[in-house]
Amino acid sequence: EVQLLESGGDLVQPGGTLRLSCAAFGYTFSNYAMSWVRQAPGKGPEWVSGISDSGDNTFYADSVKGRFTISRDNSKNTLYLQMSSLRVEDTAVYYCAKVGERYRDYYYYMDVWGKGTTVTVSS
């Protein structure tokens, strides 16, 4: 069974840093682009960042550009999101998601999502 399991969410002060992880199971991780999508309380999903299957190409929403860094370790079947200079408005549930077809761009449809990890930015 294909599964994604996020971890690393926590309560952090404004200006702080956090690293999220997403462990992938049940498929060939290195063949699929991945994304992080977040959802603030009571709001719709917001795409945050995407990465190609090889990890060579990365993409960011304007709201996080320069503060967040996406990466992947295909030998460990794990996706990461390094978050710095965190703001109150970054408070959300963060989901990782895989694209639905091999070798496709990250912005293709997302067929499997993790359960999410909660990031709360507050003093």
Add this chain to the structure above:
Amino acid sequence: DIQVTQSPSSLSASVGDRVTITCRASQSISSYLNWYQQKPGKAPKLLIYGSSSLQSGVPSRFSGSESGTDFTLTISSLQPEDFATYYCQQSYSTPITFGQGTRLENK
């Protein structure tokens, strides 16, 4: 960025009703429009991709269609488990953008 405008924002319906939800893209996106269902406390679940392709395991009462830049999700006969929030998402170009969502409530 491509904008996707979803309507209505909320909808009241009864079990057995036929329900339609619409998304309009701000420019041509071919058939690169996907639909997700989300229940409280859960991750979004893919229903329809490529405008009209049914994701594996999704009941056939869900269907998608398109006309130009207008896309429609139809639930042919609403079931109790279908009360949820629905989102469209364009996958034509970066960045990924989602519609604002439609909350489907029990009348």
